[in-house]
Amino acid sequence: MSRAERTAAMLGARSMALVGASPRPDSFGSRMIIEAQRGSARFHLVNPRYDSIDGLPCVPSLADLDEPVDVALLGVPDAVLVEQLEAAAAAGAKSAVLFGSAHGLRDEIRRIATEAGMAVCGAGCMGFVNNALGVRAMGYLEPDPLPEGGISLVTHSGSAFSTLLRARRGFGFRLAVSSGQELVTHAADYVDYALNDPETRIIALLLEAPREVARLRDSLLRAADQDVPVVILTVGGSPRGRVMVAAHSGALAGEHAAWQAFCASVGAVHVSDLAEFADTLELFSAGRRATPGGIATVHDSGAERALMADLAHELGVEFAELGADTTATIGDLLDEGLAATNPLDVWGTGADTRNLFGACLRAMVDDPAVAVTALAVDLVTEFDGDTAYADAMIDVAKATEAPVAMLTSVASAIDRPSAERLRDNGIPVLEGARSGLAALWHLARWPLPVSRVVCTVRPKRRERWLSRLTDDASPFELLADYGVPVVDVRTADSAGAALAAADAVGYPVALKTTGTAHKSDVGGVVLDIADDAALAMAYTAMADALGPEVTVEPMVEPGVEISVGVVRDPGFGPLLIVAAGGTLVELLADRVVACPPVSRDAARGMLDGLRIRPLLAGWRGAPAADIEALTDVIMAFSQLAVEIGDLVDAVEVNPVIASPSGAVAVDALVQVRGVGQ
Numbered sequence: 001m002s003r004a005e006r007t008a009a010m011l012g013a014r015s016m017a018l019v020g021a022s023p024r025p026d027s028f029g030s031r032m033i034i035e036a037q038r039g040s041a042r043f044h045l046v047n048p049r050y051d052s053i054d055g056l057p058c059v060p061s062l063a064d065l066d067e068p069v070d071v072a073l074l075g076v077p078d079a080v081l082v083e084q085l086e087a088a089a090a091a092g093a094k095s096a097v098l099f100g101s102a103h104g105l106r107d108e109i110r111r112i113a114t115e116a117g118m119a120v121c122g123a124g125c126m127g128f129v130n131n132a133l134g135v136r137a138m139g140y141l142e143p144d145p146l147p148e149g150g151i152s153l154v155t156h157s158g159s160a161f162s163t164l165l166r167a168r169r170g171f172g173f174r175l176a177v178s179s180g181q182e183l184v185t186h187a188a189d190y191v192d193y194a195l196n197d198p199e200t201r202i203i204a205l206l207l208e209a210p211r212e213v214a215r216l217r218d219s220l221l222r223a224a225d226q227d228v229p230v231v232i233l234t235v236g237g238s239p240r241g242r243v244m245v246a247a248h249s250g251a252l253a254g255e256h257a258a259w260q261a262f263c264a265s266v267g268a269v270h271v272s273d274l275a276e277f278a279d280t281l282e283l284f285s286a287g288r289r290a291t292p293g294g295i296a297t298v299h300d301s302g303a304e305r306a307l308m309a310d311l312a313h314e315l316g317v318e319f320a321e322l323g324a325d326t327t328a329t330i331g332d333l334l335d336e337g338l339a340a341t342n343p344l345d346v347w348g349t350g351a352d353t354r355n356l357f358g359a360c361l362r363a364m365v366d367d368p369a370v371a372v373t374a375l376a377v378d379l380v381t382e383f384d385g386d387t388a389y390a391d392a393m394i395d396v397a398k399a400t401e402a403p404v405a406m407l408t409s410v411a412s413a414i415d416r417p418s419a420e421r422l423r424d425n426g427i428p429v430l431e432g433a434r435s436g437l438a439a440l441w442h443l444a445r446w447p448l449p450v451s452r453v454v455c456t457v458r459p460k461r462r463e464r465w466l467s468r469l470t471d472d473a474s475p476f477e478l479l480a481d482y483g484v485p486v487v488d489v490r491t492a493d494s495a496g497a498a499l500a501a502a503d504a505v506g507y508p509v510a511l512k513t514t515g516t517a518h519k520s521d522v523g524g525v526v527l528d529i530a531d532d533a534a535l536a537m538a539y540t541a542m543a544d545a546l547g548p549e550v551t552v553e554p555m556v557e558p559g560v561e562i563s564v565g566v567v568r569d570p571g572f573g574p575l576l577i578v579a580a581g582g583t584l585v586e587l588l589a590d591r592v593v594a595c596p597p598v599s600r601d602a603a604r605g606m607l608d609g610l611r612i613r614p615l616l617a618g619w620r621g622a623p624a625a626d627i628e629a630l631t632d633v634i635m636a637f638s639q640l641a642v643e644i645g646d647l648v649d650a651v652e653v654n655p656v657i658a659s660p661s662g663a664v665a666v667d668a669l670v671q672v673r674g675v676g677q
Contacts, residue, residue, distance in 0.1 A: 007193050010070065015041055016069050021047050046059055071097060074100070085109060096113070096119075098123035099122060121137070130174075149173055150200060151173050151200075156179060186212045195223055203223050203228055206232075207234050230266070258575055295441060299345050299347070354392045362396055372440050376407040409432070455596075455638070498535060511526045512524060514550060566596070581656065596642055598638045600631060630658045648672055
C-alpha cells in the first residue's frame with residue numbers, strides 16, 4: 001500500500017481493535033469503548049483480563065481477532081507499547097493509534113511500522129475523528145456529535161485538539177486529527193487525505209515542529225491550487241519555547257521567522273495564538289470571500305473606535321479609503337457632530353439603531369475599496385431586550401454576499417444567545433479586538449501570493465564547490481563565482497606582506513583579522529588606513545592581539561550596510577536572510593527571511609520589509625543606493641542556496657555596502673556543514 005492508501009485506511013477505518021479495553025468507569029480503556037460505540041466502525045475489544053465487557057466479547061490478544069483490522073488503538077502503557085505494535089503488525093492491522101508518550105521507543109516504533117507498511121497516528125496523541133465518515137478513534141471523550149463543517153484540523157497539541165473541538169464557535173469539522181509526535185504519519189499525509197475530500201473547505205494546522213517540510217510544502221501548494229485556505233498556528237518560536245517543545249516531544253521546533261517564511265512561500269495564513277486561530281477559522285468558515293482591499297468597521301463608541309484604530313496600526317491592518325459617494329451617503333445618515341470616516345462612530349442620539357447601523361454597514365459593504373466589513377460593538381446582554389445590533393447585522397448579511405462579521409472586544413461579556421443567533425444566520429462572531437482585527441485582515445488579503453519560482457541549477461558549479469568547500473574555503477571566491485561583486489581582498493601573515501597587499505590594492509585600505517567572525521567586537525578591524533606607516537603600526541598591534549593572519553582590502557564608496565546570507569535551518573533547510581548590516585545587525589534585529597528560491601520582485605520585497613529601508617532610498621539628503629544592484633546580490637544568494645545550501649550551515653556577507661554606484665561585499669564568512677550532518 002502507498003502512504004496515501006495507508007493513511008486513508010486509518011482515517012476511514014471500517015474496523016478497529018481497542019487494545020486495553022476496560023470495564024472500569026472513567027478509565028482510558030472505558031473511554032475508548034464509549035467513543036467507538038459512537039462511531040461507524042465495527043470494533044473488537046482486546047484485553048487478556050476479560051472475556052467480555054458490558055456484554056461485548058473481549059479477546060485476549062490481537063492474534064485472536066477474526067479479521068485484520070484497519071486500525072488498532074493501543075491504549076496501553078509504554079512498557080508494552082512496542083510489544084503491542086508488533087502484535088498489531090503481525091495480525092495484519094493496517095494502522096495504529098499510539099496514545100502513550102513513547103519516550104525512548106520512537107526509533108523502534110518507526111522501524112516496526114515501516115517494515116509492516118502501517119500508518120501511525122501519534123505517539124503522544126488524542127486520536128482522530130473523521131466527521132465525514134463517522135469514524136471516532138480516541139481514548140478521550142469529545143463532543144458527540146462533533147460540530148459539522150468544512151475544516152480539516154491537524155494539531156500536534158492534544159490540549160488544543162480538545163479546545164477547538166469544544167469551542168462552540170461558528171465552525172465545524174470534516175476531519176480532526178491529534179497527530180502528536182508524528183513518528184510515522186505526518187501532517188502532509190493528513191493534508192493530502194483532506195484535500196482528496198471535495199467537501200474540505202479549510203485546512204487548519206497547529207504545528208510545533210517542521211517535519212517532512214518538502215512534502216508539506218507540496219501539499220499546501222496543492223491546497224492553494226484548489227483554492228482551499230490554509231491557516232497555520234506554530235509554536236516554539238522563542239528560545240524558551242523551542243526548549244519546551246524539544247523536552248515535550250523530542251522534536252526541534254521551527255523558529256518563528258522560519259515558519260513565517262514557509263507560510264509566505266505556500267500562501268498560508270500564519271496566526272499568532274489560539275484566539276486568532278479560532279477567529280480566523282470562524283471568519284473563513286462563513287464561506288464569503290473578498291476581493292483584496294482594506295477593512296471597514298462600524299462602532300457605537302468613540303473611545304472604542306480609537307482603540308481599534310490604535311490596535312490596527314500596531315498590527316499593520318489597513319482600513320479602506322472610502323469613496324466620496326460612500327462618505328456622502330453615510331454623512332447624510334449621521335447625527336450632527338459625527339464624521340463619515342473609517343473606522344466609523346455611529347452613536348449619536350441612539351434613535352432607530354437598527355436602521356441607522358444597518359444603512360451605514362450597507363454603505364461600507366458596497367464600497368469597492370472595502371474587502372470585509374465588521375460591526376464592532378460589545379455584544380453584551382441587553383437587559384431591556386434590545387436586539388437592534390444583531391438585527392442590523394442579519395439584515396445586511398441577507399442583502400449581500402460580501403464578507404461581514406461581528407467584532408467584539410471582550411469574549412466573557414458576549415451575550416451567548418445573541419452570538420448563537422448571529423452564527424445561525426451565517427455571521428461570524430469574532431471574540432476579541434486583537435484576534436478579530438487580525439482575522440479580518442487575513443480575509444481581506446486572501447488569497448495570498450504563492451512562490452512558484454523555477455531556479456535553473458548549474459550542476460558543474462555545484463560539483464566544483466562540493467570539492468572545494470572546506471573550513472578554509474575563500475568566501476570571496478565563492479561569492480564571486482555566484483556573481484556577487486566583492487572587494488579585492490588580499491591575505492597576509494606578516495607586516496611586509498600586508499604592505500605589499502596595500503600597494504597592490506591601493507590606499508586607503510581596511511585591515512581585518514581572520515581569527516574571528518565578529519571582528520569588530522575584538523578590535524579586529526581598522527578602517528581608512530592612509531599610508532605604509534599607519535598600516536605597519538595597525539598590523540603590529542593586531543598581530544600581537546589576535547594573530548598574524550589578516551586581510552587587506554581597499555576602502556569602498558560609503559553607503560548603507562546590509563547583511564545578506566543563507567542559513568541552514570535543521571527543519572526547513574536553507575533560508576535566505578536579508579538584514580540591517582554592520583556591527584548593529586544583532587542589536588537592530590531588523591531582518592526578513594524567505595524560503596529560496598525567490599523571484600526578483602520577492603527579493604525587492606525583502607528589502608522593502610526592512611525598517612531601515614528609507615536609508616536605501618536616501619535619508620535626509622543622502623544619495624539613494626542602487627536598489628537593483630543590491631537586488632542582484634540577493635538573487636545570487638538565492639541561487640547559491642538552491643545549488644549548495646545543503647553543503648553549508650551558513651554563508652553570509654556582512655556588510656554589503658549599497659551605494660549609488662552599486663553594491664559590493666566587503667566582509668564574508670562560510671560555515672561548512674560538519675561531517676555526517
